[in-house]
Amino acid sequence: MSLTVKKLSFTYNPGLPTEAKALQNVSFNAEKGEILSIVGHTGSGKSTLAMHLNGLLVPQSGEVIVDGLKTDSEPNNLKKIRQCVGLVFQYPEQQIFAETVRDEISFGPYNWGKRGEALEERVFEAMDLIGLDNSFASANPFLLSGGEKRRVAIASVLASEPGYLVLDEPTAGLDFTGVCELTLLLRSMSEKGICVIHITHDLELALNISDRILIISEGTVTAYGTPSEISEMLSNINVKGLILPDILSLSYELKKTGSIENLTSDPYRLAEQIKAAKMRCR
Amino acid sequence: MSLIKGVTLGQYIPADSFIHKLDPRCKLLITVLSMILIFISGSFPAMAMWASLIIFTAKRSQIPAKALIKSAKPILVLIIFTSLLNIFFTGGSNIIFSIGPLKASVEGTVTALRMGLRLYLLVLFTALLTFTTSPSELSDGLEAAFGPLTRFGFPAHEVAMMMTIALRFIPTLFEETERIINAQVSRGADFVSGGLIKRAKAYIPVLIPLFVLVFKRADTLASAMEARCYRGGKGRVRMYPLTWGSAENKALTAFVVFSAAVISLNRCM
Ligand SMILES: Nc1ncnc2c1ncn2[C@@H]1O[C@H](COP(=O)(O)OP(=O)(O)O)[C@@H](O)[C@H]1O
Ligand SMILES: [Mg+2]
Numbered sequence: 219m220s221l222t223v224k225k226l227s228f229t230y231n232p233g234l235p236t237e238a239k240a241l242q243n244v245s246f247n248a249e250k251g252e253i254l255s256i257v258g259h260t261g262s263g264k265s266t267l268a269m270h271l272n273g274l275l276v277p278q279s280g281e282v283i284v285d286g287l288k289t290d291s292e293p294n295n296l297k298k299i300r301q302c303v304g305l306v307f308q309y310p311e312q313q314i315f316a317e318t319v320r321d322e323i324s325f326g327p328y329n330w331g332k333r334g335e336a337l338e339e340r341v342f343e344a345m346d347l348i349g350l351d352n353s354f355a356s357a358n359p360f361l362l363s364g365g366e367k368r369r370v371a372i373a374s375v376l377a378s379e380p381g382y383l384v385l386d387e388p389t390a391g392l393d394f395t396g397v398c399e400l401t402l403l404l405r406s407m408s409e410k411g412i413c414v415i416h417i418t419h420d421l422e423l424a425l426n427i428s429d430r431i432l433i434i435s436e437g438t439v440t441a442y443g444t445p446s447e448i449s450e451m452l453s454n455i456n457v458k459g460l461i462l463p464d465i466l467s468l469s470y471e472l473k474k475t476g477s478i479e480n481l482t483s484d485p486y487r488l489a490e491q492i493k494a495a496k497m498r499c500r
Numbered sequence: 501m502s503l504i505k506g507v508t509l510g511q512y513i514p515a516d517s518f519i520h521k522l523d524p525r526c527k528l529l530i531t532v533l534s535m536i537l538i539f540i541s542g543s544f545p546a547m548a549m550w551a552s553l554i555i556f557t558a559k560r561s562q563i564p565a566k567a568l569i570k571s572a573k574p575i576l577v578l579i580i581f582t583s584l585l586n587i588f589f590t591g592g593s594n595i596i597f598s599i600g601p602l603k604a605s606v607e608g609t610v611t612a613l614r615m616g617l618r619l620y621l622l623v624l625f626t627a628l629l630t631f632t633t634s635p636s637e638l639s640d641g642l643e644a645a646f647g648p649l650t651r652f653g654f655p656a657h658e659v660a661m662m663m664t665i666a667l668r669f670i671p672t673l674f675e676e677t678e679r680i681i682n683a684q685v686s687r688g689a690d691f692v693s694g695g696l697i698k699r700a701k702a703y704i705p706v707l708i709p710l711f712v713l714v715f716k717r718a719d720t721l722a723s724a725m726e727a728r729c730y731r732g733g734k735g736r737v738r739m740y741p742l743t744w745g746s747a748e749n750k751a752l753t754a755f756v757v758f759s760a761a762v763i764s765l766n767r768c769m
Contacts, residue, residue, distance in 0.1 A: 307686070312712075313705075
C-alpha cells in the first residue's frame with residue numbers, strides 16, 4: 219500500500235506559444251504513516267505534481283499509482299483514487315461555499331455516499347481532529363477568522379478519511395502559532411497511519427517535521443532522502459531558488475573553516491555542535 | 501478534469517510584428533469597416549477574398565493557425581445552430597430532403613452556408629484584433645474612438661476603463677474557476693452525471709466561492725486605485741500616447757484598395 223510516481227513528465231499547452239514544461243521525469247514513493255515533504259521554489263512544479271496525485275491531471279508520460287490503481291485508467295478507478303487521496307489546495311479557505319461549518323465539512327463524505335449518523339460522525343471526528351470546538355458546527359464559515367476558515371477547509375478533506383493526505387503549501391499566510399498547530403496535526407495524522415504529503419517552499423520547516431524530503435527545482439528532482447541525508451547533500455549541491463536555513467549555512471561555513479568536523483546533519487543537533495565548536499574557539 | 505481549458509477568445513498573443521505595432525485606433529477602424537463590408541459583400545468569391553486577407557494577416561502577425569481556429573471554437577456551436585435554422589426555415593421550392601414538417605431546400609442550404617461563413621469570418625476578424633492588440637492598447641483605442649461622444653455626456657473614459665478591467669480579469673477568473681472546480685472535484689463533486697437540474701445544482705459549490713473571490717478582488721482593486729489617487733479620466737495623461745504615422749496610413753490605404761477590389765468583384769458576380 220503506497221503511492222508511487224514513476225518517471226512523470228507534464229507540459230502545459232504543448233505546441234502553443236505559452237508552452238511550459240512543469241514536470242520532467244519525476245519519480246518517488248510515499249508510504250503510509252510517513253510525512254513526505256515536497257520542497258521547491260515558486261514555479262518549480264509542486265502544485266502540478268499535487269494535481270497528479272489524485273488524478274486531476276493525468277500523466278503525459280510516466281505513471282502515478284495509488285494502492286495499485288493507475289490514475290490514467292478508467293473513471294471508476296479515478297473515483298476510488300480521489301476518495302483515497304485527499305487534496306488540500308493552496309488557500310483552501312477559498313473553496314468554502316456552505317452556509318454552516320457542518321454542511322461544509324459534510325460535503326466530501328456526502329459525495330462519497332455517507333448519509334445520516336455515519337455522516338454526522340465523520341463531521342464531528344474531523345472537527346475534533348483539527349481542533350474545532352463542536353459549537354462551531356452551526357456557525358457561518360464566511361464569518362470565521364482566516365485561521366479558522368483554513369481549519370474548516372482542511373477538516374472538510376479529512377472528513378472523507380483519506381489514506382493519503384496531500385497539502386499544497388498549507389502554512390502559507392499562517393502566523394507562527396498557526397504553523398506549529400498545523401505541524402502537530404500533520405504529525406498526528408501520520409501517526410494514525412495516514413501518508414502525509416506536505417508541499418512547501420520552506421526547507422527549514424520540511425527538515426524539522428518530515429520523515430523524507432523531495433526537493434524539486436524547475437520540474438526535476440534534485441534531491442530525495444531523509445532530512446539528515448538532505449542536509450548532507452545540500453552542502454554539495456546548489457539548488458536554484460532554494461533558501462537554506464540559517465543554521466544549515468552556518469554549519470556548512472563552520473565545517474569549511476574546520477571549526478567542526480564530522481558534521482551531524484541532524485538539524486536538531488546542529489545547534490549543540492555549533493555551540494561546542496564555539497567553546498573550542500575560545 | 502479541466503472543463504474550461506482552451507478558451508482563447510479575447511486573448512493577446514504578444515509578438516514583434518508590423519500588425520502588433522499598428523495604432524489600435526487604426527486596427528479598430530479596419531475591423532469595424534471589414535465587419536460592415538463582409539455583411540454587404542456576401543458572395544462566395546468575396547468571402548474567399550476576405551478569408552485570404554485573414555490568413556495573410558495571421559501569417560504576418562505570427563499568429564499560429566491553430567490558435568486562430570481554436571479561438572473561434574466556442575462561437576462555432578452558435579454558428580452551426582443558426583445555420584441549421586436557416587437550412588430549414590428559409591423556404592424555397594427545390595426540396596433536398598425533409599424531416600417531418602421540416603424541409604431543407606437548396607436555397608435554404610445556400611443561405612445557411614453564406615450566413616454561417618459570414619459569421620465565422622467576423623469572429624476570426626475580431627479574434628485577430630484581440631490577438632494582436634494588448635488589452636490596454638485596445639481600451640486606449642476605444643477611448644479615443646468614443647472620445648467625440650463625450651460631448652453628449654457619454655462616459656468614454658469610464659467605459660474604456662471598465663473594459664480594460666474586465667479584459668484583464670477574464671484569464672484570472674478562468675484560472676480561479678478552474679482551481680475551485682478542481683478543489684470541489686477532489687472532494688467528490690460530480691459535474692457530469694445526473695439530469696440537467698442535478699448538474700446545474702452541482703455548480704453551486706463553484707459559483708459561491710467564485711462570487712466571494714470576485715467581490716474581494718473588486719474591493720482590493722478599488723482600494724488600490726484610490727490609493728493611487730485615481731479620480732476618473734479628467735486631466736489624465738498617457739504613458740504611451742497614441743501615434744498615427746505613415747505605417748497606419750499605409751495599412752489603411754492598403755485595406756481600402758483591397759476592399760474596393762472585393763466590392764467590385766462582388767458587383768460583377
Ligand atoms: N494552468 C497552467 N497553464 C500553463 N502553465 C502553467 C499552468 N499552471 C502552472 N503552469 C506553469 O507550470 C510551472 C509549474 O507551476 P506550479 O506547478 O504551479 O508550480 P509551484 O506550485 O511550484 O509554484 C510554472 O512554470 C507555471 O508557470
Ligand atoms: Mg503552487
